[in-house]
Amino acid sequence: MDQVFAPPGETWQQVSHRLAELRRLLLGICIVVGTAAAAVLGSWFAGWWLAVVTVVAGVVAAIWGLWLIDRNWRAWGYAERADDLLVTCGVLFKQLTVVPYGRMQFVDVKSGPLERRFGLATVQLHTASPATDARIPGLPPDEAARLRDRLAALGEARAAGL
Amino acid sequence: MTDEPATAEPRKENGAPGAADRTPAHFRRLHPLTPLLRGWAWLAAAVAFGSQDVLLSGASPRILVLVPLIAVAGLAVGLASWWFTRYGIDGDALRIDSGIFERRSRRVRLDRLQAVDVVRPLSGRLLGVSELRLEVAGGSDTEAPLAYLAADEAVRLRAELLARAAGIDAATPEAPEQVVHEVPPGRLLGSTVLSGTFLIGVVFLLLNGAAFVLTGGDVAMGVLTASLPGVLAIGAALWNQFVRNFGFVLAESPDGFRIRKGLLDIKAQTVPPGRVQGVALRQPLFWRLTDWVRLDVDVAGYGKTSDTDASKSSVLLPVASRRDAFDVMRHALSGAAPEAVLVEPAPRRAAWLRPIGWRRLAYGADDRLVVVREGVLYRTLTAVPHAKTQSIRLTQGPIQRRLALATVHVDTTPGPVDAIIRHRDQLEARRILEEQTVRARLARKADVPEQWMSVPGARRRAEEAPAQPNPAALPFH
Incomplete structure (x- = not known):
């Protein structure tokens, strides 16, 4: 782990591995549908060899995508300190956000239909600055609710005027 | 608090x-x-x-x-x-x-x-x-x-x-x-003439004229009619800028800053104390001839309106001498002096990412302000009080990682002022992030209360006379 994006304590709290599973499913659907469509169209216009090329390209893309998903999942992390929340994410473009609890305006917990099926929720913190990017995806609902309540309580305790 | x-x-x-x-x-x-x-x-x-x-x-x-x-x-x-x-x-x-x-x-x-x-x-x-x-x-x-x-x-x-x-x-x-500052019409006119928009318009017209003289025919006439909307747009933009800031008066009162401006539509703004979230000093290229600068502020209510409206409201001084601007800046930041903050330049290897202007990338902080300097053609000096920091972000792209550089963003409420500390050494950037977090926490506790008259001590602190800085050390050269 590099020093620049090192966790404040021992390790980052990681997000649920089911987030990676959800993304793999989405990737699989996209690649199968995309490859099939491209292969059918290709063989229609240019012959069977283009279909083979497309399928090979699809397989390569799938392997690459699986690798990316895994790396991206590993990059997510958060840590709760006494006065602020730290969120890190990104592999190619890394980011580490520090949001003081006292600056929090509101907390969102979101869960789409697919996320719900996988038992996941996204917690997002908002401050008075739209640039604040403190989103933690892939939390189990219990953890999301716990985090939301804790953040709301801490936000109230440490609130400061604008 | x-x-x-x-x-x-x-x-x-x-x-x-x-x-x-x-x-x-x-x-x-x-x-x-x-x-x-x-x-x-x-x-x-x-x-x-x-x-x-x-x-x-x-x-x-x-x-x-x-x-x-x-x-x-x-x-x-x-x-x-x-x-x-x-x-x-x-x-x-x-x-x-x-x-x-x-x-x-x-x-x-x-x-x-x-x-x-x-x-x-x-x-x-x-x-x-x-x-x-x-x-x-x-x-x-x-x-x-x-x-x-x-x-x-x-x-x-x-x-x-x-x-x-x-x-x-x-x-x-x-x-x-x-009254803290008044902008005379002559200076406003001068600043408009020296603005990039005006000069582009002039160059445009000169090129058109040259084309007309050289070709003399229908081609030039066609170009002229085709470029008419552009010329009109530039003219309208300049006219608006002039009319909007005509008779600009900045005054200070216990209620905060008061700004009055406008030739046809008159606007009187009042920004209570402690509502300024950040100040940026800006100098377009040709204003260097006369050493004029402009001051923009972030105020939480202004940023969210439509872009043009926000830029209209967020002007603290449309054009002033650098010395006057620094005086006003100190008032706006309730006594903290941005020019007294020592800024440190970014490392030399930032030149790979910013071939022009890496020398001007600099950052500094004291116990009240974070100050960021950047820009060669369009110089900017940004100051954000620690107490107004919303969140702090550390970012690093692939090329930055190769060069062991990173960028720290100090997020403020929406508006024209953004404090982005670009291309620092990556370990230094992480240290800035941690230090800034602590400074912001300490400053928040000591900030002006929302009901600014209700605590007697608060005003006194805000009115503390700042140490007069040495003019030769103004960091904006």
Whole structure:
């Protein structure tokens, strides 16, 4: 782990591995549908060899995508300190956000239909600055609710005027 | 420091007030000319609609019936809306009840007030009415525009709102003010002439002229007609800039900053103390000849309005000498001196990412401010008080990682001021992130309270005379 994006304590709290599973499913659907469509169209216009090329390209893309998903999942992390929340994410473009609890305006917990099926929720913190990017995806609902309540309580305790 | 809930949202209660929540009897109505002034939009729409009708059908009689009909309908709706709109002070909030069928009651908490503007459009000036705008953080637009009020009522209400927001007796008359800076028309004109927009326009016209002389024929004429809209747009932009900032006066009072400006439409802004979220000193290329600069501020209520409107409202000084600007900057930052902060340049290898201008990338911080310098052609010096930091971010892209560089963003409320500490050594960047977090936490505890008059010590600290800096050390060279 590099020093620049090192966790404040021992390790980052990681997000649920089911987030990676959800993304793999989405990737699989996209690649199968995309490859099939491209292969059918290709063989229609240019012959069977283009279909083979497309399928090979699809397989390569799938392997690459699986690798990316895994790396991206590993990059997510958060840590709760006494006065602020730290969120890190990104592999190619890394980011580490520090949001003081006292600056929090509101907390969102979101869960789409697919996320719900996988038992996941996204917690997002908002401050008075739209640039604040403190989103933690892939939390189990219990953890999301716990985090939301804790953040709301801490936000109230440490609130400061604008 | 305060036990308020975390939300800075205005406490709005939208919905029908029940029988128990009737509009109090002492609430007032807007100025009776309001429906007429607002009716212009209806009439214009009617005329546009009618003339389109004429153009399409070729028959004119319908327009003679339709336009007055629509105008009368608009006036009737305006009149009803005026009758049902009433405003007044309700507890610690300004309350506005409106709506003909769907009653709406809106409360704007005064301790959350970020700015109060009195706007007098040209038509309003002729009829002696003004519009009062309250800016609070959050929401998507100006929270409570009261259009229109009698001119003296707008001024009285502004004084009352500010007194209540400050936490003092509501009957306190408007605080006396002290003019800090005035922008003479000559300098405003000069700054417009030296602006990039104007010079581009001139070059454009010269090229056109050259083309006309050289080719002399229809080609040049074609180019000229084709470029006419561009020239007109540039002219309009310059004219707007000039008219908007004409007669610019910046004054200071216990209520905070007061700004008055405008040739045709007059705008008077009041920004209470401690509402400035950040200040940026900017110098376009040709202003260096005269050493002029402009000052922009972030105020929480201003940023969220549409872009152009925000840039209109966020000007603290349209053009001033560098020395005056630094004086004003110190006042705006309640005594903290940005030029006293030592800035340290970014490492040399930042040149890979910023071949031009890496030398000017610099950052510094003291116990109250974070200061960022950048820009070669368009120089910028940004200062954000630690107490106003919303969140802090460390980012690193792939090329930056190769060069062991990283960028730290100090996020503030939306507006023209952004403190981005670019291309620092990556370990230093992480250290900046941690230090900034601590500094912001400490500063938040000592910040000016929202009701800025309620704690006696707060004002004294804000008015502390800053140490006069050595002018030779001004970091903006």
